[in-house]
Amino acid sequence: EAGVTQFPSHSVIEKGQTVTLRCDPISGHDNLYWYRRVMGKEIKFLLHFVKESKQDESGMPNNRFLAERTGGTYSTLKVQPAELEDSGVYFCASSQDLTGTGEDYGYTFGSGTRLTVV
């Protein structure tokens, strides 16, 4: 079974440019999450999709961030225009159930996209 796939693995962009991150969740997982880890700090929640709908986007830092999930399959996270403080590792995760206590045992994470804004 394929895991959660994220693309690209690394991205270096200049301040003011646009970057789009992509996440392909595990097939059949309705729940898809975006998280971000800034250097040395905790992984912070950005938003949660249930199928194609945004269930909770309370963690999105500002309107420069736009997330979509086409047809309830893959998701994209666009940052436009990027600022220096957007640098960090962006993780995507998917799960069958919200609490992670089901058969899949926890959330399944991708390996992250390391974004560097210079």
Add this chain to the structure above:
Amino acid sequence: ILNVEQSPQSLHVQEGDSTNFTCSFPSSNFYALHWYRWETAKSPEALFVMTLNGDEKKKGRISATLNTKEGYSYLYIKGSQPEDSATYLCAFYGYKLSFGAGTTVTVRA
């Protein structure tokens, strides 16, 4: 804002020694406590998902305990090996999954 705190932030262990570290979380609205193992450039990998007060889970040399009444969980590594070097993340599920900053373990040969 849910405070999930992990301590220490980092620790160094001699190969063969045992170690443990802590995750503290809110004691109200508890549904589950997750532990993940994360090696840089790889995906965080679920180690344990714990739901009941007094739960003890074990996976090889790694084990975890849970106290939901006082809001803490311990992760133990017995007989540390270099391959145990990683960042260990705990995450509390109240109404969403909230992470601590992690404990980075470095095992010295």
